[in-house]
Amino acid sequence: MAAITTHVEAVGQAAIRSVSSVGRAGFLGIDAVRALRKVELWGPHLIPQLARVGVESVPIALFIATFTGIVLSLQASYTFTGAVPLYFVGTLVGKTMILELGPVLTGLALSGRVGANIAAEIGTMRVTDQIDALETLAYDPVAYLVVPRVLAGAIMFPLVVILANAIGILAGWGASLVLLDLSSPEFLKGLKLFFLPFDVRFSFIKSITFGVTVTAVGCYFGFHTRGGAEGVGHATTRAVVIASMIILVLDAFWAAVLLR
Amino acid sequence: MSIELVNVCKSFDSNEVLKGLSLTINDGQTTTIVGASGSGKSVALKHIVGLLRPDRGDVWVDEHNVSRLDQDSLYRLRRNIGYVFQFAALFDSMTIGENVGMGLRRMPELEEDEIRQRVSECLALVELSGYEDRLPSQLSGGQRKRAGLARAIATRPKYILYDEPTTGLDPVTTAVIDEMIVRMSEELGVTGVIISHDMKSAFRISDRVAMLYEGMIRIDGTPDEVRASDDPIVKGFIQGIPELMGAKS
Amino acid sequence: MNRNKEFLVGAVIILAIVVAVGGTLLLQGTNFGRATTTVEVLLESVGQLSEGNPVTYRGVRIGQTASIDVEPGGSAVRVTLLLTEEMSLPADAGVVLGPESLFGDWQAEIVSRSRFPRFAFFDVPPGTRPLSDEAVGVVGGYALPEITRLTASAEQISVNLADLTARMELAFNQETADNLARAIDNIEAITQEVRSLVQQQSIVAASITASADSALNEVELAAHAARRSLDRVEAFVENARFDSIIDNVRIASEGIRIITAGLADPESGLASTLERADSAFVRIDRITARLEAGEGSLGRLLLDTTFALRAEEVLLSFDLLLKDVRENPHRYVRLSIF
Numbered sequence A: 001m002a003a004i005t006t007h008v009e010a011v012g013q014a015a016i017r018s019v020s021s022v023g024r025a026g027f028l029g030i031d032a033v034r035a036l037r038k039v040e041l042w043g044p045h046l047i048p049q050l051a052r053v054g055v056e057s058v059p060i061a062l063f064i065a066t067f068t069g070i071v072l073s074l075q076a077s078y079t080f081t082g083a084v085p086l087y088f089v090g091t092l093v094g095k096t097m098i099l100e101l102g103p104v105l106t107g108l109a110l111s112g113r114v115g116a117n118i119a120a121e122i123g124t125m126r127v128t129d130q131i132d133a134l135e136t137l138a139y140d141p142v143a144y145l146v147v148p149r150v151l152a153g154a155i156m157f158p159l160v161v162i163l164a165n166a167i168g169i170l171a172g173w174g175a176s177l178v179l180l181d182l183s184s185p186e187f188l189k190g191l192k193l194f195f196l197p198f199d200v201r202f203s204f205i206k207s208i209t210f211g212v213t214v215t216a217v218g219c220y221f222g223f224h225t226r227g228g229a230e231g232v233g234h235a236t237t238r239a240v241v242i243a244s245m246i247i248l249v250l251d252a253f254w255a256a257v258l259l260r
Numbered sequence B: 001m002s003i004e005l006v007n008v009c010k011s012f013d014s015n016e017v018l019k020g021l022s023l024t025i026n027d028g029q030t031t032t033i034v035g036a037s038g039s040g041k042s043v044a045l046k047h048i049v050g051l052l053r054p055d056r057g058d059v060w061v062d063e064h065n066v067s068r069l070d071q072d073s074l075y076r077l078r079r080n081i082g083y084v085f086q087f088a089a090l091f092d093s094m095t096i097g098e099n100v101g102m103g104l105r106r107m108p109e110l111e112e113d114e115i116r117q118r119v120s121e122c123l124a125l126v127e128l129s130g131y132e133d134r135l136p137s138q139l140s141g142g143q144r145k146r147a148g149l150a151r152a153i154a155t156r157p158k159y160i161l162y163d164e165p166t167t168g169l170d171p172v173t174t175a176v177i178d179e180m181i182v183r184m185s186e187e188l189g190v191t192g193v194i195i196s197h198d199m200k201s202a203f204r205i206s207d208r209v210a211m212l213y214e215g216m217i218r219i220d221g222t223p224d225e226v227r228a229s230d231d232p233i234v235k236g237f238i239q240g241i242p243e244l245m246g247a248k249s
Numbered sequence C: 001m002n003r004n005k006e007f008l009v010g011a012v013i014i015l016a017i018v019v020a021v022g023g024t025l026l027l028q029g030t031n032f033g034r035a036t037t038t039v040e041v042l043l044e045s046v047g048q049l050s051e052g053n054p055v056t057y058r059g060v061r062i063g064q065t066a067s068i069d070v071e072p073g074g075s076a077v078r079v080t081l082l083l084t085e086e087m088s089l090p091a092d093a094g095v096v097l098g099p100e101s102l103f104g105d106w107q108a109e110i111v112s113r114s115r116f117p118r119f120a121f122f123d124v125p126p127g128t129r130p131l132s133d134e135a136v137g138v139v140g141g142y143a144l145p146e147i148t149r150l151t152a153s154a155e156q157i158s159v160n161l162a163d164l165t166a167r168m169e170l171a172f173n174q175e176t177a178d179n180l181a182r183a184i185d186n187i188e189a190i191t192q193e194v195r196s197l198v199q200q201q202s203i204v205a206a207s208i209t210a211s212a213d214s215a216l217n218e219v220e221l222a223a224h225a226a227r228r229s230l231d232r233v234e235a236f237v238e239n240a241r242f243d244s245i246i247d248n249v250r251i252a253s254e255g256i257r258i259i260t261a262g263l264a265d266p267e268s269g270l271a272s273t274l275e276r277a278d279s280a281f282v283r284i285d286r287i288t289a290r291l292e293a294g295e296g297s298l299g300r301l302l303l304d305t306t307f308a309l310r311a312e313e314v315l316l317s318f319d320l321l322l323k324d325v326r327e328n329p330h331r332y333v334r335l336s337i338f
């Protein structure tokens, strides 16, 4: 009986915890929107954050995209086994890269790179009272820390993803020229065959939400870090795990909403 | 114009830290709060700047109820308050100069030159002249603490809250800091709230001394009154005789 | 340091925007600053054509479909074609919309109408003006019937045929003879249509097309021959109705002789017709079997989307009917005569 009570309590506590963390995230979101008007606080930090979230993520994103593109083209040709015309390799590489793998793989990689980084940074500031220090110096920490990071995520993420898409397609093209018996005009024919400008918009919209997710989740876990270095480590891990999960859910959400 | 804590209660989960703390801090005076480690001194101090909100009770600063203020008014109020953190809380991505200048950059009337001027003045006050371009990680614990002090006084606030400003410093630097606190109060009319474990300097530099014990103010009076108290808890604490305290509680 | 950062951020932003815009335009097939000719086409319907699909002339890609709009009032669809070359249209220009391959992508081909007399090009009312000033003219177009629609009617016929076969086992009278004749008419039309479709569309699977084409050819011949025989049967039926049986015993027996001779003679008549039809069915069987067995995704794709499967059904029913005629010729002949 006691054991059952404990389990029930545990479920109740977990429920309260998750509801309250959703609530806290909501408050942080409202604060962040309100903090948008304090341009003097976040403005000066936008460029460094753009550089950090965007520029410094370009190499890893392009690295991932390159190999994804190569694998896609090889897998496509393997699957078609000579029955479907080989130029469909171009279609598959282009569509898959732009619609799915470009945004999602970049999102997952950057949740590790950017999200963890932000969570660790803000978490350390939290446990060493630096966030309180900002408060006492009349700096709104949400405007000062959260807004530039999330904005940078929303702005730079889609741009990084576009570059990743392009590199992925180029890599797939190169691979099909070198490793498969496919000519450039054929690859391009396949690439253009079912291409819609909407695909690029879809990729763009998706990446904006991924960028906001990764940075906002990093900020959230950083802000609510407790308990020293261990707490920072915990916050970092949670930020990566939760951001990745949200990215995958959002991915399905956008597919369901925008791809009919 | 003063700081007033009225019946403040605060607990963290099941840990009741403040259980109805009431304390008035008069303008222009220097008040030292003493108390055992973990008794909630830092928590009390954080309530004054609104870093923590009381579960019950009110905190008044300059006739403003801190816990009811909206965000903008709270930030405006905070410009009048300097806070020295127990562990300095320097921004470790910035140089010492930038750290000290942080509060000043929120004051639009100041030119860049004036800011630089003020920063070096404040660093000189805490004996850190020429450290502007160092990073916090390149400083010792005591130096960091002094840099934190410089940051808090840089904006020349009306109130300065010191969380253990001299703990861990050598006797000479301690004396310098004490001297500085006294000068701030006498020359600039700053109202100071100090948390300290150093009873000797507390009695020397304070106008009033308050002791926090089990979430409430056990005694609040002039140094002489506190010294003369025959409350065994107070006596035991200031003379460092745990047996006296244990006998009563 | 900070300047450097700003430069890098700016570079990434500009690069990404250039890639996004440039890539989109490139993949959409936009022509950067090349001379263009605009042609407007009026049609009944556009089938599967969509914006961005290629425009060809004598098999060469010369532009793309720019826009597709229903005309005010809904009487027609206006398709605007953007050609990369400066070109003048043939005098009797028409535009045929049809699949570029079996995989769903369509194209608009500019043709001279005289090459396709069978196609019902849209009649552009004289004096119709192009909407855009740049357009060189308004021409009528024709969208090839979609294979799915064709197979639907073929299926209908196969159902009719199966029904007919069942009824024929019970009785073979004037009405069934008429129906049979009509069904064969239909099958002829269908094979004609499928064949012309196959001929006039550039289908990637060339070899399959070729054998399907020749098989259909033979089916068509078979249907022809079958109808000839039936005509003869009908003639006897007519005679039997207007003259008394006794008066026409001679004619009737002559008819029987011709029919049975036709059936028995391996060189000509119904028997050879049936044989030829047989070989056509065998061929079609072979094709579908091959598609079904070995060719993986393509085979499945074809089976699902093309005429192969449907045609096979039609022909199977037809086959059953012919088989029955061959096995029990006397049944049909006798019934129709008496």
Ligand SMILES: Nc1ncnc2c1ncn2[C@@H]1O[C@H](COP(=O)(O)OP(=O)(O)OP(=O)(O)O)[C@@H](O)[C@H]1O
Pocket: B012, B015, B017, B035, B036, B037, B038, B039, B040, B041, B042, B043, B044, B086
């Ligand atoms: N943010 C917090 N979350 C949970 N518990 C806290 C928090 N801040 C303080 N506490 C708890 O409140 C109690 C009082 O802490 P506080 O820091 O005020 O002690 P203190 O009197 O300043 O001690 P010291 O002299 O060692 O600095 C401690 O038990 C501490 O664990």
Ligand SMILES: [Mg+2]
Pocket: B041, B042, B043, B086, B163
């Ligand atoms: Mg403390």
